[in-house]
Amino acid sequence: MTCYSVDQLQNILANNVFNYTKDPKKAAGRALGTMVEIITFYLLKSWGLGQSLSIERSLAEYGNPDITHNVEYSLHPILQQCEVFFSEKLPITSTKILSSIDKNVFSITRFEKSNNSLLTSDLILRNSCLIASSKELYSSHLVANLDFISNDEYKIIISQQYEKPYAIFECKRVGIEEGIKKGPQSIEKAKQGAYVARMLSSLQKVRMPSGELYGLIYKFNNEICIKPYAELMTEIMESENPSLLCDFILTVGVVSNHGNWFTSDNHNKELKVLAQSYDWLIFLTDKGLSEFINHILLDSESNFEPVKKAFLESYNTKRKRTRFTKVQIDYKADQTLQSYFNDNLIGVENWFNVISPKDKSMQELKSQIFRLKDKNWKEIHSL
């Protein structure tokens, strides 16, 4: 199998798939962005975080709820959970799911229903499908995930997620401009990402004159805690103290590797901006992204036929509806991707490099996330 660079892949996609658009290269670039999102989503899912995950939720800035930001992926405390078996005709709508819940076990009074469908009649699955939300008592929402289908019976898991997440993920990609070695537009995207990364969490970053990075966090009793960033982060991770944890959000950026973002040992400005703004900045390498695209789209005798089909059906003039995004995905393509990521988890994790914190690994990121996940959030938020 020929392995192409990401730049080559973008051109291949531009010429072969997106030739119907006004600007094939741009469309191909957008599609590559979708790939980064999809890879990140299925990585989180194969880490077992599917029930905690929400997509594109609006999050308020710390201490300034006037300003909100839509965040790609967020991980939330699960307050209650239930399973339902569903055997009605498709589509599986929010209404149908809500009515199939046993209200004695899982209370959903005063929830406001959404209009989403978990699975449409032409088998488009909605990942982390928001079915209802509530502002009563405290803000939370219900997310439905399709677990499996057998003999026309659908097993659905419904999780009530507390509105405030403990971790967020944002994916970004910037390509190379034709004939230009360095992308001028990329700094804007970096600044936008950096701004959001810095405004959501109660753990604030402060630079000392010496250049050392400090963390600042406000504690309940009018006490402000300020100490070296890494030290404070460790303290928060080990803590069960509500005043340290209740508004803390671990921020993770995922960026794809490109010549104008960095060269092997020379991180450019955009990358530095992002690296110092997120708690974790991880890099999806050219090798990883191109391996993924080669597998699912170009490798003719692969097992990825459903994924390839969903991709191609999403991008042509006659398309009905997109069935290849992080939110809406063809059911069979989803199944294929899930087993691919589960079976190749170690390989997939190796597609990523950790840029910051320096000298940390993907395994350490994973263990930090699970450390947060396993905290007693009901107690921390006094629910």
Add this chain to the structure above:
DNA sequence: CCTAATTACGGACTCGGAGG
């Protein structure tokens, strides 16, 4: 179904310093 809002791409345009 439609419309408004948001986001993510690539690219055009602008400014100003370096150097002939």
Add this chain to the structure above:
DNA sequence: CCTCCGAGTCCGTAATTAGG
């Protein structure tokens, strides 16, 4: 002066979602 080029801002288009 004038040209080159790095660095910054603004723009156009497509996709998607929320909400009516």
